[in-house]
Amino acid sequence: MLEFIAKRLLWGVFVLLGVTLVTFFLMYVVPGDPVLNMIGQRADQETIERLRKEFNLDKPWYTQYFLYMGKILKGDLGRSYMTKQEVSEAIKEFFPNTVKLALFSMVIATLLGVIVGVVSATNQYSIWDNLAISFTLIGVSTPVFVVGLILIYVFAMKLHWLPPSGIGDGSLRYLILPAITLGTRAAAYIARMTRSSMLEVVRQDYIRTARSKGLSERIVIYKHALKNALIPIVTIIGLDLGSYLVGSVLTESIFGWPGIGRYMMQAITMRDFPVIQGMVLFTAMIFVLANLVVDITYGFIDPRIRYDKSD
Amino acid sequence: MKVQLQKETDKKTNHTVDFKASLWYDVWKRLKKNRLAVIGMINVIILSMVAIFAPYLAPYNPYEGDLKHDYLKPPSREHPFGTDLVARDVLSRVIYGTRISLMVGILARSVSLLIGITLGAIAGYYGGIIDNIIMRLADVMFAFPSLLLAIAISVAMGEPNLYTTFLALGIVGWAGMARLVRGQVLSIREHEYIQAARALGVPDFRIIFRHILPNTLAPIIVSATIGIAGAIMGEATLSFLGLGIQPPNPSWGSMMSIGRDYLRSAPWLTIYPGIAIAITVFSFNLLGDGLRDALDPRLKD
Numbered sequence: 001m002l003e004f005i006a007k008r009l010l011w012g013v014f015v016l017l018g019v020t021l022v023t024f025f026l027m028y029v030v031p032g033d034p035v036l037n038m039i040g041q042r043a044d045q046e047t048i049e050r051l052r053k054e055f056n057l058d059k060p061w062y063t064q065y066f067l068y069m070g071k072i073l074k075g076d077l078g079r080s081y082m083t084k085q086e087v088s089e090a091i092k093e094f095f096p097n098t099v100k101l102a103l104f105s106m107v108i109a110t111l112l113g114v115i116v117g118v119v120s121a122t123n124q125y126s127i128w129d130n131l132a133i134s135f136t137l138i139g140v141s142t143p144v145f146v147v148g149l150i151l152i153y154v155f156a157m158k159l160h161w162l163p164p165s166g167i168g169d170g171s172l173r174y175l176i177l178p179a180i181t182l183g184t185r186a187a188a189y190i191a192r193m194t195r196s197s198m199l200e201v202v203r204q205d206y207i208r209t210a211r212s213k214g215l216s217e218r219i220v221i222y223k224h225a226l227k228n229a230l231i232p233i234v235t236i237i238g239l240d241l242g243s244y245l246v247g248s249v250l251t252e253s254i255f256g257w258p259g260i261g262r263y264m265m266q267a268i269t270m271r272d273f274p275v276i277q278g279m280v281l282f283t284a285m286i287f288v289l290a291n292l293v294v295d296i297t298y299g300f301i302d303p304r305i306r307y308d309k310s311d
Numbered sequence: 312m313k314v315q316l317q318k319e320t321d322k323k324t325n326h327t328v329d330f331k332a333s334l335w336y337d338v339w340k341r342l343k344k345n346r347l348a349v350i351g352m353i354n355v356i357i358l359s360m361v362a363i364f365a366p367y368l369a370p371y372n373p374y375e376g377d378l379k380h381d382y383l384k385p386p387s388r389e390h391p392f393g394t395d396l397v398a399r400d401v402l403s404r405v406i407y408g409t410r411i412s413l414m415v416g417i418l419a420r421s422v423s424l425l426i427g428i429t430l431g432a433i434a435g436y437y438g439g440i441i442d443n444i445i446m447r448l449a450d451v452m453f454a455f456p457s458l459l460l461a462i463a464i465s466v467a468m469g470e471p472n473l474y475t476t477f478l479a480l481g482i483v484g485w486a487g488m489a490r491l492v493r494g495q496v497l498s499i500r501e502h503e504y505i506q507a508a509r510a511l512g513v514p515d516f517r518i519i520f521r522h523i524l525p526n527t528l529a530p531i532i533v534s535a536t537i538g539i540a541g542a543i544m545g546e547a548t549l550s551f552l553g554l555g556i557q558p559p560n561p562s563w564g565s566m567m568s569i570g571r572d573y574l575r576s577a578p579w580l581t582i583y584p585g586i587a588i589a590i591t592v593f594s595f596n597l598l599g600d601g602l603r604d605a606l607d608p609r610l611k612d
Contacts, residue, residue: 018451023463031469137347141593143544145551146585149571153582157575246456250548254571268466268552280455280463288454 004299012292019284020072024065027277034273077278082270087278090263097167098252098259101182102244104175109183109190110237114226116187117194117233122221124199132191139188144247148181148254165256178255182247186240193236197229204228231298238294245283334529341605348601354594362409371400373407373561383577393579396569401579404561405587411562412543412591415477415555419542420535422481427488428531432519434489435496445489452486461545465554476555480545484538491534495527529606537599540592547588563588 035051052058056067071078077087120132155177156164168174201207202225210224211217248261256262260279267275342348361368371390376382376398384394392401434445452460465471465479499505500523508518549555550564558565563584570580 014447015451015454018447019454022451022455022460026463026467030467137593137596138589141540141544141596142589143547143551143592145548145567146588149567149574149581149585153574153578157578243456246458249459249462250552265552268462268554271466273466276463276466280459283459284455287456291454 001299005296008292008295008299012288015288016285019288020069020281021065023277023281023284024068026280027273028061028064030273072281077282078274080267080275081272087275087282090275091260091279091282094258094260094263097257098245098248098261101175101178101252101257101259102241102248105179105181105183106186106237106244108179109186112183113187113190114194114233116191118198118221118226120191121195121198121202132195136188136192136195139184140192142184144181144185144250145254147184148178148251151177151181152254165254167256167258178251178257181254182244182251185243185247186237189240190233190236193233194229197232198225201225201229235294235298238290238297241287241290245287338529338602338605342601345601345604347597348605351594351597351599351601354590355598358409358413358591358594361406362413365407365410369400369403369406371403373399373403374559375399383573383580385577386579392583393577395566395577395580396573401566401583404566405563405583407561408563408566408584408587409591411473411556411560412546412588415473415480415546416539416543416595418477419480419545420484420538422478423484423488423538423542424531424535426482426485428492428524430485431489431492432496432524435493436500436515436519436523438497442493446493449486449489452483457483457541458545458548461549462552462554465549471549471554471557473556473560476546476549477542479549480542483545484542488531488534488538491530492524492527495530496523499523499526533599533603533606536595536602540595540599543595544588544592 034055034057035048039047039051056064059067075088077091079086080090116132116135120129123129152164155162162177163174164177166174202221207220207225210220215224245261248259249265250261251257252259252261253265260282264276264279264283266272267279342352376394382394382396382398384390384398386393390400390402392405395401395404430445430449434442455463461479461483464482465475468475468479496519505518505522508522513522546555546562547564547567550562551568553565553568556562556565558569566584567581567588570577570584573580
């Protein structure tokens with residue numbers, strides 16, 4: 001087990017290194033002079049030279065990369081061209097809101113997805129099953145921003161049930177629409193996964209044993225089948241973290257939710273490159289770490305994995 | 312009846328021999344039985360027709376406003392989807408949007424296919440250090456949520472346009488394709504007919520493209536179809552964020568991004584392009600799922 005964890009951790013470090021290389025090069029190749037991007041076209045030559053030295057832009061790329069790495073290791077993700085605010089400061093300010101939204105929508109997505117999946121699997125080929133399959137197909141096919149705008153139109157503008165945007169006083173009312181928007185795709189995936197996982201599990205011998213013992217159908221499904229069907233579902237929930245992070249860029253900017261997604265969107269609109277770079281890196285890091293945690297937890301839940309993944 | 316006539320029972324082995332039983336005939340038969348897949352296929356054909364014949368189908372010019380009418384007019388008989396801010400017919404723009412959407416979807420996927428198949432085949436065929444380098448690169452690509460990477464690439468490419476859009480989406484998709492192709496090549500490489508070809512001195516390039524890749528076509532087709540759905544969704548998202556197709560080009564995503572500010576007063580600006588995106592992505596997903604079931608019946612549930 002220890003060897004497995006060590007291998008995974010080492011692997012994670014390697015991938016994170018690769019990630020920093022990619023984010024470094026993406027911004028390295030941005031067209032235009034970074035100094036001019038920063039201070040505008042009308043700067044005098046002397047200032048340009050000074051800033052170029054200050055930001056080490058006069059050094060070769062590998063030196064720049066090592067300096068960049070050094071900063072990252074110290075927790076410095078860069079500084080905005082526009083507001084001069086540190087990216088890490090902004091993350092501290094906005095990230096809690098994103099986490100709040102993501103967690104809430106994860107709960108909604110998981111509940112909805114598992115319920116739809118179980119209903120669909122236990123009533124295979126019925127009308128409920130067909131409805132559930134349609135729901136998952138539509139959920140997977142509709143982009144986050146389409147879902148969001150339709151929800152705003154119906155529930156905020158037509159029915160006036162919920163506020164269309166903002167975080168307001170932080171109450172639940174403001175959280176519901178963005179959370180549903182962010183969770184729809186994940187709910188569809190979870191429902192799909194639950195359905196196929198359940199269908200596989202209910203064919204197993206131990207389910208037949210449970211039934212022949214005379215246990216009620218409810219106990220067989222929820223205690224025996226669902227519990228075993230959960231392993232792949234847990235993975236899907238963990239691996240889907242990326243969709244929450246990306247989805248938050250769209251969801252937060254549509255709903256004016258003050259999280260890192262909206263912060264990043266503002267940076268994209270203003271072409272604030274250091275912020276974009278810092279945020280892409282931050283998001284990718286979280287994504288890698290989450291996958292790592294899922295991987296290792298998985299090794300605990302299901303010992304077979306430890307050996308399968310040794311290559 | 313026709314199928315019956317083509318079948319003849321082989322007396323000796325007592326097997327039914329289907330003379331037209333090529334892989335693709337089988338696939339077609341299975342695909343036809345899957346109602347959802349047929350719906351998806353018909354939709355995809357209709358959408359392609361709409362894209363090709365857009366100039367004949369669109370009632371108005373999608374780029375110029377109809378000055379006889381008001382701007383922001385709600386749907387009416389003359390303008391079934393209403394008109395936009397500069398009195399352009401929304402229906403015509405949605406019809407032309409099909410072109411952009413399908414074109415970017417297919418081009419982006421072609422880029423992924425080209426890079427993914429080449430690198431995947433090389434990695435799988437040669438193995439060793441080349442394999443290691445390529446696949447570790449793919450792993451790093453997987454470390455990014457794909458749309459986030461597409462956003463970053465398209466920002467890095469400067470002024471967004473059609474080319475940056477499909478390139479960004481295409482570059483993001485190669486890693487998945489490379490993994491798929493590599494796995495396939497690895498399993499086929501060891502077959503005897505490949506060893507025979509190698510013994511005959513057939514060049515590697517020819518072995519890969521003539522003998523190995525044709526046998527990996529099925530999963531590639533499935534992945535390409537489902538990938539088109541993803542790329543269309545990606546185009547819509549990038550354009551919605553202002554990083555894809557730019558106005559005045561009628562991309563569904565950018566139409567929604569403008570319409571969004573008028574959601575209360577002119578919801579038709581947003582809702583019709585939104586439905587168009589959902590239907591298109593939905594259709595490609597249905598077709599892709601159907602193809603997967605038809606090409607590999609073992610995977611079905």
